[in-house]
Amino acid sequence: MGDDRVDLDESRRWEGMWWLPDEQENPIPGILHYRPGNGLELSLIGAFEDRITSTPAPGVTAVHEGHRTWDVIHGAAEHREITLLGCIPTGGLRTYGARVDSPDKQIIDATTALVGVHIGGDRDVTFAAAAVSVEDMGAWAASSVLETVIGAPDGKLDGSGSISVSRRAAESVLVGETEYRLEHSYGLPFLDRRTGGTVGRMRDTAFMRIVPREPISWRDAVAAVALVQDLIAFATHRAAGVIWLRLELAGPDPHQVPGRPARPRYAEAIYSPSAVGKQDATAVSHHHVFFTCESLRFEEVMPRWCEARERLHAATNMILGLRYAPARYVEANLLTAVGAAEVLHRGLRIDERPFPPEEFERLRNAMLEQVPEKHRARFKGSLRNDPTLRDRLYALAARPDQDAIALLIPDVDRWARRTTKARNDLAHEGRTPNHSLEELAAVVEVTTAMVILNILHELGLPGQRQCEIVQTHPQLRLTANLAREQLTAPANS
Structure with a gap:
């Protein structure tokens, strides 16, 4: 790889000329700044026309509220082509009828810069x-x-290496x-070589x-x-x-x-x-x-990850969301973790209907006969032959290595019941009066760990390694302790 790569954690700037793709004959000088955390900002000495106008009658121009945006802006700087995508004007200075003529200024934010190519849009096959x-x-x-x-003849360090x-x-x-x-x-x-010593790099x-x-x-x-x-x-x-x-x-x-x-x-x-x-x-x-x-060879894990991520996309996104941007309140994390468990169960396609289809149809029809006609449609919609949240949690706990599950959650039944209760209370009543904050935090961490173990199982991680993770990974070891303290029935403590 070359040395001219652009690292996203370093500030950069490009001084050059910039134009709209259909107005290449009218370039405008400016400086493109990139600052980590602030993104891309193009400062122009001059301006693209960003007013939204119409001509309701000959010789009449109406200026409307708002500003134009541009999907693409092209530029040339430091002997390289540059394409800016998702461009929005955010500031500047426009003068009309000033005593001293001076150039306009315009500030444009962009979502993406591609340094080294001109393309027509983000869908161009390039x-x-x-x-x-x-x-x-x-x-x-x-x-x-x-x-x-490191040199160590006879087991003794000799300073060489x-x-x-x-x-x-x-x-x-x-x-x-x-x-x-x-x-x-x-x-x-x-x-x-420094004044205080030499460092090899x-x-x-x-x-x-x-x-x-x-x-x-x-x-x-x-x-x-x-x-x-x-x-x-x-x-x-x-x-x-x-x-x-x-x-x-x-x-x-x-x-x-x-x-x-x-x-x-x-x-x-x-x-x-x-x-x-x-x-x-x-x-x-x-x-x-x-x-x-080493534990999952590259040629094995990549196909499995591609397949699992496509099939379990929502669940992996929700779990990764807890890593990238965890919510500050336990209630939001509770809904995310339990929601990830639900969609994971659906994505695994392991649903087991509580009743055989024929029996469910017979029972539903018998119940509907007892309901007044005007309420029958609503009542029918509430009768579904689907597993409950607790059923889904039990099913997830049965998939990974059972020794690892035993290390993580000593009392699976209590975890499933308390998790279901917490989610239902929060979703249907707007509060969780029967859970302490400590227990809610334990529910979040244990349910998250359960989803993780299931995905690791889907990737083919051996059972022995699953057990090692629960025992040695700092976060999962802490989660196992929380499960023992908060989610174990008193008789089993």
Whole structure:
């Protein structure tokens, strides 16, 4: 990977010319700023026409309330093309009839900048591949090109040692029509000489290259990157931010010099993922990782994750939401955790009807005969042959490794009953008078852990590893303690 990549946790600026795609002959000078946390801001010396006008009669122009927005703005800066997407004017200075003529100023916010390409919109099929670096991907990959050797002859340290580099072949797997490649990027060793000493440095970055069979659009690329980001977040049980995203352009280079070998063309993406990664933050501890490519091989976990995420998309989103943006109030987290359990059960397609269809139909018809005609439609709609929330919780508890479940929830029956009671009270009465805050917090954590164990089970994580997670992962170990304290019947304490 080149050194000109754009890291999303670093501020950047581009000074150049900017124009609307259908007004290329009228460029306007300006500066594009990117600041982490604030996003993209284009400051123009001049202005695009952002007033909404109409001509109700010849020679009459009416100016309406509001401002124009632009799907796309093109630019050129630092010898590179730039495309801005989702552009909204947010400020500036327009003057009319001033004594001294001076240029207008305009501030435009953009949702996305693609540095290195001009495209017509987020649905343009433009990109042949995407390479993305996500926080803690190296820990999840459980591999590195760097190796350390410490000299210790006869078991005694002698002060010698070395850091060496060994090339690693990319791990690759084809899922449907998309190839996923786990690769490493690294630079040459560097000695940083300071007045107080010398520091040797070398960086190894694990990243994922996503190569579809056919070119994709920017919107498709964002979805593919989100799939990888969510995998790392789920595996590490914490928010995983995107550090950088580089897109490889499809098709021939229109500026290719004849006779010279073709080189890949790249565009650097600047956008707002669900979390922005910090490349120099401390990596996750191995005790906090549910699984790595050692416990679930890369060529096995990627197809399983792609299938599970598509089938259980809502449940994984809700659980990951508790990691990316947890609510400040336990009631909101309660609805999210229990809702995730419900939609997970539906997504697993393991529903067992309480009654055989023929028997249910006979019972319902018999009951409806006793209901006045004017209330029959409403009453009929409330009679459903579906499992209850408690049934769904019992079914989820029966799927993962049962030794792991026993370690996590000693009293499954009480957890299912108290969780059902808490959710129903909150949803139907607007309060939970029969639960303490401590018990509600335990319900949230235990139900979240139950969903996690079910997804790990779907990914094929061995039962022994499930038990190890409950026993050694700090969060799940705390959750197991909460279950024993708050969700165990007194007779079983």
